[in-house]
Amino acid sequence: MKLELKGITKKFGSFVANDHIDLVVEPGQVHSLLGENGAGKSTLMNVLYGLYEPTEGQILIDGKPVEFNGPGDAMAAGIGMVHQHFMLVPVFTVAENIALGNEATKAGGILNLDETRTKIRQISEQYGFQVDPDAVVEDLPVGVQQRAEIIKALVRDAEVLILDEPTAVLTPKETDELLAIIAQLKSDGKSIVFISHKLREVKAVSDLITVIRRGKVVGDADPNASTTDLASMMVGRSVSLSLNKAPAQPGEATFVIDGLTVTAPTGQRVVDNLSLQIAQGEILAIAGVQGNGQTELTEAILGLQEHVSGSIRLEGKELVGRGTKEIINSGVGFVPEDRSVEGLVGAFSVAENMILNRYDQAPFAKGLAMKPARVAENAAERIAEFDVRTQSATAAAGTLSGGNQQKVVMARELSRPLKLFIASQPTRGVDVGSIEFLHKRIVSERDRGTPVMIVSTELDEVLELADRIAVLYQGRLMGIVPGNTSRDRLGLMMAGMGADEAQGTDPARTDPESGDK
Amino acid sequence: MSEDEHKHARKKTDEHASEVRLEAMVDTEDGRIAPPPVPATAQSGDLHPEASSQTVVQRIMSGDALVAVLAVVLSLIAGGILIALTDEDVAQTATYFFARPQDMLLAAWSAASEAYLALFQGSVFDYEGETFTRMISPLMQTLTVATPLICAGLGVALAFRAGLFNIGAQGQIIIGATLAAWVGFSLHLPVGIHLLLVIVAGIIGGAIWGGLVGLLKAKTGAHEVILTIMLNYVAIYLVTYLLTTPAFQRPGSSNPISPQLDETAMYPPLFGDAFRLHWGFIVALLATVFVWWLLKRSIIGFELRAVGANPVAARTAGISVTKGYVVVMLIAGALAGLAGVAQVAGTEQVLSSGVAASFGFDAITVALLGRSTPWGTFFAGLLFGAFRAGGVTMQISTGTSIDIVLVVQSLIVLFIAAPPLVRALFHLPEPGKTKGPRRPKGTRSRKPATTGGSA
Numbered sequence: 014m015k016l017e018l019k020g021i022t023k024k025f026g027s028f029v030a031n032d033h034i035d036l037v038v039e040p041g042q043v044h045s046l047l048g049e050n051g052a053g054k055s056t057l058m059n060v061l062y063g064l065y066e067p068t069e070g071q072i073l074i075d076g077k078p079v080e081f082n083g084p085g086d087a088m089a090a091g092i093g094m095v096h097q098h099f100m101l102v103p104v105f106t107v108a109e110n111i112a113l114g115n116e117a118t119k120a121g122g123i124l125n126l127d128e129t130r131t132k133i134r135q136i137s138e139q140y141g142f143q144v145d146p147d148a149v150v151e152d153l154p155v156g157v158q159q160r161a162e163i164i165k166a167l168v169r170d171a172e173v174l175i176l177d178e179p180t181a182v183l184t185p186k187e188t189d190e191l192l193a194i195i196a197q198l199k200s201d202g203k204s205i206v207f208i209s210h211k212l213r214e215v216k217a218v219s220d221l222i223t224v225i226r227r228g229k230v231v232g233d234a235d236p237n238a239s240t241t242d243l244a245s246m247m248v249g250r251s252v253s254l255s256l257n258k259a260p261a262q263p264g265e266a267t268f269v270i271d272g273l274t275v276t277a278p279t280g281q282r283v284v285d286n287l288s289l290q291i292a293q294g295e296i297l298a299i300a301g302v303q304g305n306g307q308t309e310l311t312e313a314i315l316g317l318q319e320h321v322s323g324s325i326r327l328e329g330k331e332l333v334g335r336g337t338k339e340i341i342n343s344g345v346g347f348v349p350e351d352r353s354v355e356g357l358v359g360a361f362s363v364a365e366n367m368i369l370n371r372y373d374q375a376p377f378a379k380g381l382a383m384k385p386a387r388v389a390e391n392a393a394e395r396i397a398e399f400d401v402r403t404q405s406a407t408a409a410a411g412t413l414s415g416g417n418q419q420k421v422v423m424a425r426e427l428s429r430p431l432k433l434f435i436a437s438q439p440t441r442g443v444d445v446g447s448i449e450f451l452h453k454r455i456v457s458e459r460d461r462g463t464p465v466m467i468v469s470t471e472l473d474e475v476l477e478l479a480d481r482i483a484v485l486y487q488g489r490l491m492g493i494v495p496g497n498t499s500r501d502r503l504g505l506m507m508a509g510m511g512a513d514e515a516q517g518t519d520p521a522r523t524d525p526e527s528g529d530k
Numbered sequence: 531m532s533e534d535e536h537k538h539a540r541k542k543t544d545e546h547a548s549e550v551r552l553e554a555m556v557d558t559e560d561g562r563i564a565p566p567p568v569p570a571t572a573q574s575g576d577l578h579p580e581a582s583s584q585t586v587v588q589r590i591m592s593g594d595a596l597v598a599v600l601a602v603v604l605s606l607i608a609g610g611i612l613i614a615l616t617d618e619d620v621a622q623t624a625t626y627f628f629a630r631p632q633d634m635l636l637a638a639w640s641a642a643s644e645a646y647l648a649l650f651q652g653s654v655f656d657y658e659g660e661t662f663t664r665m666i667s668p669l670m671q672t673l674t675v676a677t678p679l680i681c682a683g684l685g686v687a688l689a690f691r692a693g694l695f696n697i698g699a700q701g702q703i704i705i706g707a708t709l710a711a712w713v714g715f716s717l718h719l720p721v722g723i724h725l726l727l728v729i730v731a732g733i734i735g736g737a738i739w740g741g742l743v744g745l746l747k748a749k750t751g752a753h754e755v756i757l758t759i760m761l762n763y764v765a766i767y768l769v770t771y772l773l774t775t776p777a778f779q780r781p782g783s784s785n786p787i788s789p790q791l792d793e794t795a796m797y798p799p800l801f802g803d804a805f806r807l808h809w810g811f812i813v814a815l816l817a818t819v820f821v822w823w824l825l826k827r828s829i830i831g832f833e834l835r836a837v838g839a840n841p842v843a844a845r846t847a848g849i850s851v852t853k854g855y856v857v858v859m860l861i862a863g864a865l866a867g868l869a870g871v872a873q874v875a876g877t878e879q880v881l882s883s884g885v886a887a888s889f890g891f892d893a894i895t896v897a898l899l900g901r902s903t904p905w906g907t908f909f910a911g912l913l914f915g916a917f918r919a920g921g922v923t924m925q926i927s928t929g930t931s932i933d934i935v936l937v938v939q940s941l942i943v944l945f946i947a948a949p950p951l952v953r954a955l956f957h958l959p960e961p962g963k964t965k966g967p968r969r970p971k972g973t974r975s976r977k978p979a980t981t982g983g984s985a
Contacts, residue, residue, distance in 0.1 A: 317846065338848030347846070355846040360839040369836065370847035373829040381828045 014040055014075060014091055014172040016061075016204065021070035023056055030056040032228040033070070038173060043195060043205045045215045047234075047247055048225035049444035054208045055097075057225070058175050061206075062094045063087040093166025097178040099158050103151035107144055108133060111165045129168070136167050140197050156187035163194070174198065175206045180214055181441075185472055185504065186302075192218050210247070210444060212240045213473070248446045256449075258456045261480040264293035268433050268464045273323035273333075275309045275488075283309040285488040286323070291433075291464035296455070298479030298496075299468040302507055306488035307468045308350060311437050315347050316340045327433055341370050344432030348422050348439055350468070352415075356422040359411025363403050364392030366410045367425050395424040400450065416447035423451060427458055434458050437468040452478060472500055484512070491515075595906070597952050598899055601945035602913070604952065606646070609938035613645045613930050614638035645930040652923020653916035663804050668919060670805035674877055676915025678703065678869035678889045680814040683896030683907040684821045685740070685865035689754075690902040691825060692858040693838035698743060698758025699866040700890025701765030702736040706867025708769050709735030711874040711881035712778070714791030724794040725875065729813070732871030733864040739765060740863015741856060748852035754859075762890070770883045778881065788881035797876040810872035815908075817868055822904040824861070834858050866890065895943045914939065 016038040023031040030053045038044045046054045059065045061072060063081030071078050074090055081087045084094070101110045112129040119125045126146075133146040142160045150158055159179060166174055176195075180188045195205055195218055209215050215222060215236070222234040224246045231246050245251045268291040275284035284306045291297045299307055312318045314325055316337040325332040332340055341347070349355035357366050368377050368388055376387045392406035399420045403413055410421055419440070426434070436455060440448040455478060459465045469475050475482055482498060484491040484506040492512025494502070505515035614620050620641055623634035651657065653672045659665035682699040689696035710732035719727065743757045772778045773786035780789045797808035825831040836844040837854035845851050873885050896914055900906030921935035945952050952958070 315846070336848070336850075337845065338850075341848045349846055354840070354842050356843060358836050358840040358843050361836065365832070369843070370849075372832045378829050381830060383827055383829055383832060385827065 014204065016092070016173050017073040017076070018057070018061065019071045019073060021057060021060055021072075022068045023053075023060055023065055024068045029228050031060065031067075034225070034228075034230050036223060036230070038204045038206060040172070040204050041199055041202045042220045043199050043207055043218050045207045045209065045219040045222045045236075046225060047210065047212075047215050047222050047243065049210055049247055049446065052225045052247075053228040054225055055177060056228075058094065058177055058206065058208060061087070062092060062175065088166075088169050088171070091170060091172035092175065093163075093169060093171025093173070094175040095159065095162040095166065095177065095179060097181055099162055101150045101158060101161060104149065106147050106149050107153075107161045107164075108146035110150055110161060111146075111168055115169065132168050133164055136164050140194055140201075142194070154187070156183055156190065159183070159187075159191065160194070171203070173204045173206065175208070177208045178210075179207070180209065180211060185470075186508075188214065212243050212445075216240065216243070244445050248444075250446075256452050256456060256477050258478075259460070261295045261459065263295040263480070264462060266290040266292040266464075267328045268466075269324075269326045270314075271324040271326070273310070273313060273321070273325060275306070275313045275318050276320040276322075277309075278320075283488050284313060287485075287488070287490050289483055289490065289493060291466060293462045293464055294459055296459050296465040296467055296478050296480045296496075297493075298475040298482045299466065299485055300472065300475045300479075300482050300503055300507060301470065301485035303470045305485045305507075307437065307470075307485055309488070310485070311347070311349070311435055311466075311468055314340070314433075314435060315345065338370075342374075344430065346426035346429070346431045346434040348419075348426055348436035350437035350441070352418050352422050353411070357410045357418055360409055362392075362407045363396065363401065363410050363413070363421055364388050364406040366421050367392050367395050367428075369425060371425075371429065391428075395421075395428055398428075399424040399454075416443040419443050419451065420447065423454060427454060431458065431463045433466070434463050435466045435468070438470065439467060440474060441471075472503060475503070476500070595901065596958070597949045598901055598906070598910075598946060600952050600956055601942050602899070604945050604955070605938045605941035608941050609934055610642035610646065612937060613642045613934055616931070616934075617641035641928075641930075645924055645928045645934070648924040648927045648930075649917070649920035649935070651920070651927075653920030667805060668923070670801065670807040671919040672912065672916045673811050674806045674808070674915075675918045676911045677808075677811045677814045677872045677876065678886075679892055679896050679914050680908055680911035681817055681869035681872060682866045682889055682893035683900060683911050684817055684904060685736075685862035685869075686893045686897035687900060687902040687904065687907045688821055688825070688834070688865065689858055689862040690897060691831075691838050692834040692854055693841065694744075694747075694754045694855065694858060694862075696740070696743075696758055696859070696862050697755055697894065698740065698761050698863075698890070699869070699893040700886050700888075701758070701762040702739045702863040702866030703870040703873070703886040703890050704765040704769050705739040705870070706732040706734075706736035706863075707870030707874045707881060707885045708772065708778075710867070710871045711788055711791060711885075714795035714875060715789040715881075716777075717795075718792060719794060721794045724792060725797065728791070728795045728875050729868070729871050732867040732875075734867070736867020736870060737860045737864040740866065741860040743863075744856035744859030747859075748855045754855075766883065769881070769885070773881070773883060780880075786883055790880050791875060795875055796879060797872070806877060808872075808876040810868075810876040813868060814872065814911075817865060818904045818908045821865070821907075825904065830857060866893070869893070892939070895939060898946050899942060 018034060018036040021031050021034045021036075022029065034053075034057055036044075036046075036057075046057070048054045056065065060067045061081075063083045063086050072081065073079065079086075079090055081090070087094075102113065105113070108126050108129045111133060112124070112126055117125040117128050130146040133144060136142065137144045142164065144157060144160050144164060148157075150161065153161070163174065179191060183191060192214065195207070199205060207215065207218055216238075219236045222236060222238075222243070224231040224234055224243070226247060226249055231249075234243055234246060241251075270290070271288050273284055273287045274282055277283045287306075287310065289297065299310065301307055309318055313321045314332065316332065316335055316339075321333055323333065327343065327345065330343065332343075332345075353359060358369065361369070365372075365388070368391060371377055372383065377384055377391070389406060395401070396403065396406060401413070401420045401424065402417050410418060413421065423436075423439070426436075434455075439455060440451055443451065455465060455467065459480075467475070467478050469478075476496070479496040481493055481496055482503065483493045484503060486507060486509040491506040491510065494506070494512055502515045506512060614637075617637065619637040620634060623630075623637045627634050652668050654669055656665050656668050659667065682703055685702065686696050686699050710728045713731040714724070714728045717724065717727070739761060743754055743761065746752050746757055747754050770786060773788060778788050780787050797810045797813075799805060800807045800809055800811060823831075825835065833844070833849050833854050834857070836847070836849055837851050837858075841851045844854070869889060870886065873889075874881050878885060892914055896910040897907050899910035899913070900908070917935045917939060921932040924930050924935070925932045
């Protein structure tokens with residue numbers, strides 16, 4: 014099936030989200046759409062999936078114009094979509110989810126899931142998905158949930174599969190598995206539209222790359238093009254992808270964690286007897302697959318966890334047992350992993366968010382009264398300094414794009430004297446241009462002599478920033494290794510192998526499959 | 531065509547707001563895009579935090595002023611239709627509707643318009659009054675009735691802003707009024723000090739009743755709706771009981787009513803003895819200014835709003851959510867207590883078990899209509915005061931039941947609680963997903979088939 018988009022324009026009021034976009038997806042091809050957040054990739058795909066009506070333009074399938082009035086039409090025409098946020102009912106089983114909207118029934122309206130189960134097993138076998146049709150979705154890892162979404166599209170005989178930022182929620186290993194699945198689907202004659210802003214993946218998987226910037230097609234690129242060239246096309250200016258940071262000048266180790274254990278309400282030890290030190294002027298990255306205790310570690314430092322034992326000392330002062338406010342006021346800057354939930358109050362203005370943890374201190378408040386002029390002044394300065402793209406300082410923070418929201422949080426945390434800076438997933442969902450900027454700010458905070466802790470599940474970021482890397486696995490420290498440690502060794506440690514053990518492994522065994530324990 | 535409709539509708543809304551919404555819509559990254567109605571529509575809570583953290587309270591608060599005004603207009607129209615339907619002339623003319631339909635339509639029009647005119651005459655300005663005093667007397671009556679509504683409404687609105695559904699204004703008014711009345715009739719103090727103590731007692735009474743809710747919620751996690759409803763009952767029966775005890779019951783009376791408050795304990799009349807309007811209205815005005823300052827300019831308000839808008843982010847920023855609950859309920863209760871003071875030290879001058887009337891419940895409507903802003907609540911309080919004051923005149927002069935006013939009030943709540951309904955009726959764009967994204971067919975059919983016809 015050949016899919017063609019001709020001159021698709023989508024306007025929202027005066028805002029042009031898609032401007033005369035032409036796109037041809039050939040059968041058996043992986044066609045990537047590369048662009049920054051807000052470039053119009055998702056809008057285009059929603060037009061294709063029948064969710065938006067194009068203002069102008071045509072969709073052609075095998076040369077014939079079609080019109081979609083909803084996802085149902087698009088699905089019937091052979092287009093399947095896997096959204097970035099999965100559309101699955103968490104309490105349903107895989108089979109129930111896949112049957113949903115397309116249920117086969119027996120006499121009397123009784124659900125007939127057997128047919129669906131058979132189909133799932135068949136597809137699962139054909140592509141090596143390993144999905145149990147009777148597993149409840151909420152119990153499944155994210156990667157498997159995504160496969161269920163893909164099966165959902167395949168069951169409906171999709172010929173063109175749209176994957177919207179499919180790797181955003183995946184671990185490195187799951188990403189590799191997904192890329193393998195895509196290759197298999199392709200060899201089966203399916204077309205894949207792969208939407209991403211991650212250059213490495215796009216290069217690895219694509220047959221053809223179309224770059225979109227500000228709603229327009231900038232041009233097509235070859236997957237063999239260099240990452241720097243792709244990034245420049247995407248951002249519209251030259252981007253330096255490597256940070257070229259100066260070597261660390263570590264000073265005194267002022268931040269010391271000793272025997273820290275965090276217990277979850279279920280009694281499980283989510284951080285298990287962890288000890289580490291961070292020196293002034295040094296970046297320590299905490300690497301690990303999502304959900305191995307990183308969240309609890311940072312929350313314990315900030316006093317947001319309840320069952321904490323052990324010791325956390327900052328410049329000799331014990332932090333365990335203190336309140337969050339006191340810890341923040343003693344000079345701990347914290348960028349939480351989910352900015353829209355933990356980092357920002359979406360309904361508050363940018364200016365208010367810039368002082369979210371300093372609203373009651375001079376110069377922003379005197380006694381009980383706040384000083385709006387000071388708050389506005391501070392906002393104007395920070396917006397300029399961090400290049401936050403917002404209509405005004407009074408705009409609600411929730412209306413900003415992900416990257417700009419992150420800049421607001423960073424600006425707030427980095428605009429006061431710090432004794433420790435912790436950033437969790439500092440660039441998750443942030444576009445390439447902003448990543449470069451945010452990384453530079455983190456390094457300059459280090460160079461100011463602040464101990465910095467970065468928590469990231471992205472190895473690229475860890476390797477980019479870290480002076481030393483601590484790997485967490487199931488709440489335990491697998492070891493602390495130098496910043497230039499190889500990806501393979503880190504991958505093994507992230508899968509639960511000790512630092513020395515991972516060092517001694519035969520390079521032939523370092524593919525992701527054998528790293529899984 | 532739908533594009534044109536949206537353009538047309540957009541002009542009605544404030545330019546700035548619509549631009550902000552546009553950005554919100556375009557920003558697909560954080561999942562703000564219209565949820566695509568693919569077969570499995572439920573989204574995992576983990577992956578879609580914004581959607582799940584949006585509470586009912588937040589959604590009600592985010593309704594814009596236009597919706598509030600339209601809700602009032604719609605309710606008045608519906609009320610007018612009801613008035614016409616229950617009118618005798620209309621019933622009579624309806625018997626020969628097919629012969630001379632204009633008779634019935636005329637009768638319906640005159641029934642509704644006369645009733646509303648009487649409502650106006652009884653609440654704002656009596657143009658048939660003989661003296662100036664008579665003419666403005668309805669307005670004074672409106673302001674008098676509005677006083678407790680504004681105070682209690684502010685309490686409910688403030689709690690809304692911190693994300694709490696405070697149904698307990700009724701109980702808080704009663705306890706505030708009880709304490710204030712006791713100070714008023716059992717202590718005999720000089721002018722000035724006495725009234726001041728009465729006010730303080732009312733504030734303390736309300737604050738205790740409200741603060742208790744905050745404390746229980748903070749310590750045990752109990753839900754404030756259940757707590758406040760139950761404490762309303764406790765307050766009502768407590769005051770009923772107290773009024774049978776010697777400490778509260780009027781000597782020589784077998785009725786459950788307290789002695790009259792001392793002259794020194796009462797709000798002086800604001801414009802002389804000709805009107806019932808008392809200084810309690812000025813207190814309500816000051817309370818409005820105070821709440822405005824609290825929310826907009828104080829660190830307490832910053833904390834409360836942060837707790838209400840995003841408790842997780844507030845906690846991460848070092849703001850104590852539990853402390854916020856206690857503080858906001860203390861202040862909310864104190865404001866309702868002021869409403870109790872306005873009743874016993876102003877309008878009623880005695881304590882009875884009906885001292886709070888239904889002010890505590892109307893206060894919820896007032897706060898909703900005022901979109902939980904201080905000045906919005908103030909003006910919504912005035913409107914409801916006018917309904918109450920004018921409803922009496924309407925009943926006397928046109929025979930229209932005062933219950934119609936209650937119907938109109940209830941419809942206002944209904945329309946405000948269902949902003950999508952008002953938006954659908956007037957073809958207003960939805961906030962957050964404005965301008966263009968065509969609603970998929972499945973959801974469109976859920977809208978009422980009528981267009982803005984009733985207007």
